[in-house]
Amino acid sequence: xxHRYDVLVVGAGGAGLMAALYAxxxxxxxxxxxxxxPTRSHTGAAQGGIGAALGNVQEDHWEWHMFDTVKGxxxxxDQDAAEVFAKDIIDAVYELEHMGLxxxxxxxxxxxxxxxxxxxxxxxxxxxxxxxxxxDRTGHMILQTLYQQNVKAGTTFYNEFHVTDLLIEDGRxxxxxxxxxxxxxxxxxHAKAVIxxxxxxxxAFKITSNALTLTGDLMSIYYRKGLPLEDMEFYQFHPTxxxxxxxxxxxxxxGEGGILRNDSGERFMERYAPTIKDLAPRDIVSRSIITEIRxxxxxxxxxxxxxxxxxxxxxEVIEGKLAEITDLARTYLGMDPVKDLVPIxxxxxxxxxxxxxxxxxxxxxxxxxxxxxxxxxxxxQACVSLHGANRLGTNSLGDLVVFGxxxxxxxxxxxxxxxxxxxxxxxxxxxxxxxxxxxxSNGKDNAASIRKELQExxxxxxxxxxxxPDMAKQxxxxxxxKARYANVGVSDPSRRYNSELIEAMELGFMLDCAxxxxxxxxxxxxxxxxxxxxxxxxxxxxxxxxHTMAYKDLNREGQVQxxxxxxxxxxxxxxxxxxxxxx
Amino acid sequence: MxxxxxPTSAAPVSASVPMIxxxxxxxxxxxxxxxxxxxxxxDVEAQASDRVLDxxxxxxxxxxxxxxxxxxxxxxxxxxxxxxxxxxNRLACKTLVRxxxxxxxxxxxxxxxxLKVEKDLLVDMEPFFDSYKAIMxxxxxxxxxxxxxRIQSEEEAERMxxxxxxxxxxxxxxxxxxxxxxxxxxxPAAIVQAHRFIFDTxxxxxxxxxxxxxxxxxxxxxxxxxxxxxxxxRDIPITQLIxxxxxxxxYGQA
Ligand SMILES: Cc1cc2nc3c(=O)[nH]c(=O)nc-3n(C[C@H](O)[C@H](O)[C@H](O)COP(=O)(O)OP(=O)(O)OC[C@H]3O[C@@H](n4cnc5c(N)ncnc54)[C@H](O)[C@@H]3O)c2cc1C
Ligand code: FES
Numbered sequence: 001x002x003h004r005y006d007v008l009v010v011g012a013g014g015a016g017l018m019a020a021l022y023a024x025x026x027x028x029x030x031x032x033x034x035x036x037x038p039t040r041s042h043t044g045a046a047q048g049g050i051g052a053a054l055g056n057v058q059e060d061h062w063e064w065h066m067f068d069t070v071k072g073x074x075x076x077x078d079q080d081a082a083e084v085f086a087k088d089i090i091d092a093v094y095e096l097e098h099m100g101l102x103x104x105x106x107x108x109x110x111x112x113x114x115x116x117x118x119x120x121x122x123x124x125x126x127x128x129x130x131x132x133x134x135x136d137r138t139g140h141m142i143l144q145t146l147y148q149q150n151v152k153a154g155t156t157f158y159n160e161f162h163v164t165d166l167l168i169e170d171g172r173x174x175x176x177x178x179x180x181x182x183x184x185x186x187x188x189x190h191a192k193a194v195i196x197x198x199x200x201x202x203x204a205f206k207i208t209s210n211a212l213t214l215t216g217d218l219m220s221i222y223y224r225k226g227l228p229l230e231d232m233e234f235y236q237f238h239p240t241x242x243x244x245x246x247x248x249x250x251x252x253x254x255g256e257g258g259i260l261r262n263d264s265g266e267r268f269m270e271r272y273a274p275t276i277k278d279l280a281p282r283d284i285v286s287r288s289i290i291t292e293i294r295x296x297x298x299x300x301x302x303x304x305x306x307x308x309x310x311x312x313x314x315x316e317v318i319e320g321k322l323a324e325i326t327d328l329a330r331t332y333l334g335m336d337p338v339k340d341l342v343p344i345x346x347x348x349x350x351x352x353x354x355x356x357x358x359x360x361x362x363x364x365x366x367x368x369x370x371x372x373x374x375x376x377x378x379x380x381q382a383c384v385s386l387h388g389a390n391r392l393g394t395n396s397l398g399d400l401v402v403f404g405x406x407x408x409x410x411x412x413x414x415x416x417x418x419x420x421x422x423x424x425x426x427x428x429x430x431x432x433x434x435x436x437x438x439x440x441s442n443g444k445d446n447a448a449s450i451r452k453e454l455q456e457x458x459x460x461x462x463x464x465x466x467x468x469p470d471m472a473k474q475x476x477x478x479x480x481x482k483a484r485y486a487n488v489g490v491s492d493p494s495r496r497y498n499s500e501l502i503e504a505m506e507l508g509f510m511l512d513c514a515x516x517x518x519x520x521x522x523x524x525x526x527x528x529x530x531x532x533x534x535x536x537x538x539x540x541x542x543x544x545x546x547h548t549m550a551y552k553d554l555n556r557e558g559q560v561q562x563x564x565x566x567x568x569x570x571x572x573x574x575x576x577x578x579x580x581x582x583x
Numbered sequence: 584m585x586x587x588x589x590p591t592s593a594a595p596v597s598a599s600v601p602m603i604x605x606x607x608x609x610x611x612x613x614x615x616x617x618x619x620x621x622x623x624x625x626d627v628e629a630q631a632s633d634r635v636l637d638x639x640x641x642x643x644x645x646x647x648x649x650x651x652x653x654x655x656x657x658x659x660x661x662x663x664x665x666x667x668x669x670x671x672n673r674l675a676c677k678t679l680v681r682x683x684x685x686x687x688x689x690x691x692x693x694x695x696x697x698l699k700v701e702k703d704l705l706v707d708m709e710p711f712f713d714s715y716k717a718i719m720x721x722x723x724x725x726x727x728x729x730x731x732x733r734i735q736s737e738e739e740a741e742r743m744x745x746x747x748x749x750x751x752x753x754x755x756x757x758x759x760x761x762x763x764x765x766x767x768x769x770x771p772a773a774i775v776q777a778h779r780f781i782f783d784t785x786x787x788x789x790x791x792x793x794x795x796x797x798x799x800x801x802x803x804x805x806x807x808x809x810x811x812x813x814x815x816x817r818d819i820p821i822t823q824l825i826x827x828x829x830x831x832x833x834y835g836q837a
Binding site (some may be wrong): 028097099102109137140141144182213245270327332334405446448495500 | 737
């Protein structure tokens with residue numbers, strides 16, 4: 001079937017829903033395509049909050065937020081993006097409140113705020129309450145509220161449609177192709193502008209906080225066109241996932257006063273970040289935890305976790321402000337944070353890298369200012385270089401609303417100015433080929449076993465601590481898995497609701513993300529933010545203060561070409577010189 | 584059909600963790616092949632601490648790739664995987680094996696009731712979302728907003744604590760006997776959503792919402808069976824919220 005809209009949004013998480021709302025305000029026809037029902041998107045899993053310098057609890061300023069974001073990103077953050085962000089997010093949070101978002105409140109009825117890792121007052125002096133929250137289900141409330149507003153605005157949704165291809169010709173995007181799960185039919189969507197907001201790819205790792213559906217689909221589709229993925233080596237491991245399960249325990253627990261302890265009960269963060277201790281940024285806390293474990297001070301049967309201690313907090317705080325994680329610990333571990341220490345371990349969490357964009361969300365085609373006309377991106381799958389080498393907690397939800405909104409506004413503006421470009425001839429061709437290949441192959445290898453090997457090897461070889469030999473080995477492993485994937489067996493022939501086919505397709509997307517990530521990580525011979533190399537232990541601004549752009553080599557399967565893009569070291573009114581990053 | 588397979592374990596725990604034997608009986612239906620649904624039993628090994636969803640994933644990944652169901656987050660927040668497990672509506676990802684079966688025992692899994700089964704455990708959610716949309720599930724306040732936030736006290740905010748916690752999984756609505764016999768009843772989930780706005784001190788459409796609740800598809804159909812409250816995976820006291828809405832309709836104010 002064929003459809004036509006001025007603006008098409010792919011993905012219905014926080015970024016996609018915000019983009020759809022704002023595109024619709026721009027007086028153009030809008031539709032949103034999502035492989036999940038919108039309210040199933042993983043934005044709903046975000047717990048801790050959304051950071052904005054409202055100053056409701058303590059004095060705060062956007063300049064401080066900008067500084068923290070740049071420093072948190074280990075100076076790989078583009079400072080113009082950080083400035084736009086730190087200013088815009090204040091308004092955006094008020095706007096969410098005006099949309100009805102049920103924030104928790106301060107005693108005087110304002111939006112409640114709490115401390116979060118890496119967010120400080122006065123350029124690093126002490127932790128500040130900046131995270132605006134709705135209990136510990138802020139993402140759930142953002143997702144619900146934005147979906148509600150889209151229902152109000154009458155946005156057209158195509159739910160359980162999987163985008164399988166982007167139609168780009170002569171440097172301009174003309175639409176997308178999508179597979180309808182309920183019928184097995186391919187649909188073509190013709191559009192003047194397309195906004196990609198399809199989320200991350202955390203399922204490439206064994207221990208992860210990410211949903212089963214976060215498989216990097218649109219990053220891979222973009223990359224398959226020979227277009228670059230930026231800063232893929234920077235992947236965040238959140239320090240506190242429930243042991244063995246990876247289910248996230250919000251950083252808000254440390255914001256509320258939770259303390260990390262090793263096997264002897266020591267508050268070990270005092271040794272690694274003497275000033276802000278447990279509230280150091282995530283990369284630092286994750287490495288500290290792994291160091292404790294490696295040096296034999298872990299807890300649990302396999303000594304591969306440490307404990308988070310809330311027992312000194314009042315029951316009302318634990319069961320009120322931290323109800324969600326209390327429920328998770330009780331449900332999945334049978335433990336009660338009111339009286340038990342809860343074992344946690346770092347969990348794969350967030351992709352700092354992704355599809356490169358400018359400040360308006362326009363997708364970049366190289367590191368020299370080239371772009372893809374009519375194609376925009378926002379959210380975790382995009383890389384506007386806000387998070388640099390390490391994202392601060394609460395800055396992703398902020399990213400979704402600030403840059404989702406901008407992408408919506410600019411995509412609509414563009415769509416108002418141009419006519420529809422012609423669709424390519426036979427637009428479904430590549431998608432038909434993709435499915436034919438998957439359906440025809442009768443290899444013995446099933447998708448689940450290839451996926452499992454991918455997840456385990458990525459965790460071991462491109463995880464929290466990295467080194468050249470392990471990553472080089474991983475390049476080979478991904479190549480080998482890709483070769484096996486070419487033969488992956490799909491045994492279910494049915495047309496309707498063929499989820500086996502979808503899972504096989506998603507595995508292919510994830511393998512691409514893993515390929516780009518591993519190559520980018522191996523190439524960067526320094527340690528910066530979340531990219532920590534045992535063989536190159538220091539940050540090297542002289543050679544590496546630049547963004548990586550990874551391109552798939554379209555002529556040599558499995559090869560990746562690396563280019564670069566300069567870092568914006570100045571904002572519009574403020575600039576922060578790169579300094580050593582100590583907390 | 585019976586199959587045996589390697590251990591299920593999403594949680595990769597050390598070898599010392601004991602495995603238990605289970606029979607998993609699934610009500611299957613393939614619209615392209617079957618006239619009616621039929622039971623299929625799978626023999627699996629699992630850990631007591633596995634989620635039922637881990638077990639079902641294992642069956643899909645290694646035994647029966649065509650088995651169809653929805654899932655995403657794996658920890659009870661996205662609302663995808665409501666199923667009838669051992670006769671009760673639950674989220675498969677929030678139900679542990681040890682809560683529903685002992686070693687050698689059987690777990691039965693069926694689609695939730697009252698919505699058309701499309702394939703295996705996957706049902707047509709459109710009527711459910713239609714009821715949701717019918718209650719005007721969005722904040723309405725057309726007065727000019729202040730430059731900063733609208734003020735709301737902590738107590739006022741707390742009144743929405745339960746109703747705003749809903750993840751639209753449909754466990755409640757599809758456990759409601761009134762909904763089974765009369766699909767036009769908006770059902771508990773939609774009423775919970777209405778509650779969220781009716782009791783929001785900032786919302787200005789209370790009267791319209793109470794009007795919708797007062798219609799014959801609305802709140803008076805509820806016979807306080809409590810099935811919904813028992814089914815809710817988020818511990819929302821649904822029956823109590825419905826009673827609060829009934830009172831608001833009666834007094835014409837929240
Ligand atoms: C457990 C957890 C807790 C978090 N807590 C916080 C927090 O407290 N604060 C914070 O700032 N950040 C937090 N984060 C990070 C943040 O929540 C995510 O980065 C963010 O929500 C991603 O939003 P998104 O809109 O980009 O994508 P998502 O919400 O993941 O949505 C992706 C959308 O894309 C669609 N999609 C994907 N592929 C396709 C395809 N092929 N075709 C069609 N549609 C497709 C999906 O259906 C979905 O609608 C947390 C993350 C996790 C995992
Ligand atoms: S998979 Fe998300 S609620 Fe169960």
